[in-house]
Amino acid sequence: xxxxxxxxxxxxxxxxxxxxxxxWFVGIHENFLFALPFLQKxxxxxxxxxxxxxxFFEHGVxxxxxxxxxxxxxxxxxxxxxxxxxxKKRPEIKFLFIAAAxxxxxxxxxxxxxxxxxxxxxxxxGLLLGSAGFLYLYAGLKNLIAELKK
Amino acid sequence: MKKYLSSLVAGFGAGxxxxxxxxxxxxxxxxxxxxxxxxxxxxxxxxxEKEKITTKRALMFGITTGLYAALFGTFxxxxxxxxxxxxxxxxxxxxxxRMVDGFPVTPEIKKEVLNLFQNVRNEILSTGFSVLxxxxxLVNNFIINTIFGAVGGLVGxxxxxxxxxxxxx
Numbered sequence: 500x501x502x503x504x505x506x507x508x509x510x511x512x513x514x515x516x517x518x519x520x521x522x523w524f525v526g527i528h529e530n531f532l533f534a535l536p537f538l539q540k541x542x543x544x545x546x547x548x549x550x551x552x553x554x555f556f557e558h559g560v561x562x563x564x565x566x567x568x569x570x571x572x573x574x575x576x577x578x579x580x581x582x583x584x585x586x587k588k589r590p591e592i593k594f595l596f597i598a599a600a601x602x603x604x605x606x607x608x609x610x611x612x613x614x615x616x617x618x619x620x621x622x623x624x625g626l627l628l629g630s631a632g633f634l635y636l637y638a639g640l641k642n643l644i645a646e647l648k649k
Numbered sequence: 650m651k652k653y654l655s656s657l658v659a660g661f662g663a664g665x666x667x668x669x670x671x672x673x674x675x676x677x678x679x680x681x682x683x684x685x686x687x688x689x690x691x692x693x694x695x696x697x698e699k700e701k702i703t704t705k706r707a708l709m710f711g712i713t714t715g716l717y718a719a720l721f722g723t724f725x726x727x728x729x730x731x732x733x734x735x736x737x738x739x740x741x742x743x744x745x746x747r748m749v750d751g752f753p754v755t756p757e758i759k760k761e762v763l764n765l766f767q768n769v770r771n772e773i774l775s776t777g778f779s780v781l782x783x784x785x786x787l788v789n790n791f792i793i794n795t796i797f798g799a800v801g802g803l804v805g806x807x808x809x810x811x812x813x814x815x816x817x818x
Contacts, residue, residue, distance in 0.1 A: 522752075525752050525753075525754065526752075526753055529752075529754035529755060529758045530758070532749065532752060532754055532758055532759075532762050533761075533762055533765075535762075536738075536745060536762075536766060537785055537789075539741075540737075540785055540786070540789055541789045541793060543737070544667060544722075544789060544790065544793050544794065545678040545680075545681075545793060545797065546678060558751075558752065558753065559748075559752075563678075567678050570678060571678075589807070591811075592807065592808055592811040592812075595804075595808070632804065635803075635804045635807050636800055636803055636804055638807060639704055639707075639803030639804055639806065639807060640803065642704040642803075642806075642807075643704040643705060643708060643803065646703060646704050646705050647705070
C-alpha cells in the first residue's frame with residue numbers, strides 16, 4: 500500500500516480514537532462541548548456505553564467501553580507501525596481467531612460470574628483483537644487497491 | 650435488489666439489534682461487521698458458489714449491509730421515538746446537565762449547549778419528533794454503519810476465501 504494511503508488510514512483511525520476521548524479535548528477548547536452529545540450518539544451505535552465499563556480520566560470518561568477502546572487503540576497502534584512499512588503480509592486466518600479467543604473467554608467467564616468484570620482485562624483482550632484485526636483489514640484494503648488497479 | 654437480498658436480511662438484523670431497547674445492551678462494535686460477514690455467507694449459500702469472493706464484491710456486500718442496517722436502524726429509532734415520545738436524549742438529559750456542569754468551560758457555553766439539547770428534548774416530549782435529532786441519527790447511522798459494514802466485508806472475504814482454499818487443498 501502506498502504511503503499516502505497508509506497515512507490516510509492512520510489519520511482516520513486517529514480521528515476515530517480521538518473522538519473517544521472528546522471529553523478530554525473539552526478541557527483544551529470549550530467548543531468541543533458542542534460535539535460531545537453528537538459524538539455520544541455516534542459511538543452509542545458501536546458500543547453499549549455501560550457507565551461502569553467506561554474508562555475514567557481527568558475531566559471525563561471515554562465514549563466507548565474499555566473493550567471497544569482497546570480494540571480501536573490496537574488498530575491505531577498497528578496502523579502506526581504500518582506507516583513505517585513494518586506490516587508486510589497478512590498472517591494465517593487462524594491467528595485472528597486465536598487473537599479473539601482471550602476476548603471471548605473474558606466475556607464468557609465474567610458473564611458466568613467466574614470473576615468480576617475487569618476494565619484492564621477488557622482493554623487488553625480488546626487491544627489484542629484490534630491489533631490482529633487491523634492486519635486483515637489492511638490486507639483487505641491492499642487486495643482492493645490491487646483489484647481496482649487491474 | 651435480489652442480488653443483495655442477503656445484505657437486506659443481515660442489515661435488518663443489525664438495525665434491530667442497534668435499536669430495540671433490551672437487545673441494544675448487547676450492542677457492540679462487532680454487530681455490523683459480523684452482519685456484513687453473515688451477508689457474504691448467506692449469499693454464498695444461496696448462490697451455491699464455490700469460487701473465491703473478490704474484495705470488490707465483498708466490499709459492496711459490506712457497504713450494502715451497512716446501508717440497510719442504517720436504514721432500518723434510523724427508521725425504527727425515529728418511529729419508536731415518535732410513538733413513545735421518549736428516547737435516550739430524554740433519558741440521559743439530567744446526566745448531560747450534570748456532566749456539562751462539571752466541565753471547565755464558561756457558563757455561556759454551558760448554557761448554549763444545554764439550551765440546544767433542551768429544545769430537542771422539548772420537541773420530542775411534545776411531538777415525538779425533532780429535526781435536529783432525526784438529522785443526527787440519520788447522519789450517524791449512515792456514516793458509521795457503512796464504514797463498519799465495509800470493514801466487515803473486507804475482513805469477511807478473507808475468512809471465507811481462506812476456508813475455500815483449505816477445502817480445495
